[in-house]
Amino acid sequence: MFYFDHHLEIGLGLTIFGVGIIFLGMVFLFDKGLLAVGNILFLAGLSLIIGFERTFRFFFQRYKLKSTALFFGGILLVLIGWPxxxxxxxxxxxxxxxxxxxxxxxxxxxxxxxxxxxxxxPGIRQITDKLSDSRSMV
Incomplete structure (x- = not known):
């Protein structure tokens, strides 16, 4: 049986809730309010799950700076009003x-x-196997 402390439970809830709100924001024709709240909840949940320092180190590694800039730039564009x-x-x-x-x-x-x-x-397994193989090579 798994033991979850309170930070992990709350973080998991915030992350799942944030992804759900982002999905709702896309369903409601890219509602910028829902997308912004979903992004904030997702990031807060991720920070509570793995810790603030590890979250910061994950996003700001040297080889991930381009991806981090794209991710946070997209969040900024959603907040500005271009969802x-x-x-x-x-x-x-x-x-x-x-x-x-x-x-x-x-x-x-x-x-x-x-x-x-x-x-x-059979058909779906081929696709998932290719996804697994292509991402493990990177």
């Missing part, structure tokens, strides 16, 4: 920053009961 362009830039920066975790997430999802059986279907 569509900001989300495109932010999604690209997010993929560059967190793309190394794709193989880990795919392998974890394959172990879940319903989602795992879907990911193990």
């Amino acid at each position: 569509v362009i900001g989300m495109l830039i932010e999604c690209y920066g997010f993929f560059l920053l967190f793309g190394g975790f794709i193989p880990i997430v795919i392998n974890f999802l394959r172990r879940l009961p319903i989602i795992g059986s879907i990911l193990l279907l």
